[in-house]
Amino acid sequence: MTIYWERCDFCGRYEPVKQCTLYPDLMVCIHCCLSCPKRKICPKPAWSIEFKTKTMGKTGKTTKEADKTKVFQELLSKLSS
Numbered sequence: 001m002t003i004y005w006e007r008c009d010f011c012g013r014y015e016p017v018k019q020c021t022l023y024p025d026l027m028v029c030i031h032c033c034l035s036c037p038k039r040k041i042c043p044k045p046a047w048s049i050e051f052k053t054k055t056m057g058k059t060g061k062t063t064k065e066a067d068k069t070k071v072f073q074e075l076l077s078k079l080s081s
């Protein structure tokens with residue numbers, strides 16, 4: 001998995017972006033990916049729902065917090081390898 005920090009091709013904001021699955025020449029941020037109307041037909045959206053819940057954990061329960069931290073650390077280790 002590769003995450004770039006650059007400009008989203010859809011909304012133009014500087015966000016962490018991933019390569020869009022349906023349009024490989026475009027980079028998409030999590031906000032655009034999650035609100036994309038084509039997610040229903042997208043075989044493998046660049047940003048998953050799981051990732052969204054992990055990054056938006058303001059109201060998360062304490063039991064889930066440990067999980068989030070663990071998953072995030074795994075993600076970081078993948079990025080740095």
Ligand SMILES: [Zn+2]
Pocket residue numbers: 008009010011012013015028029030031032033
């Ligand atoms: Zn965007």
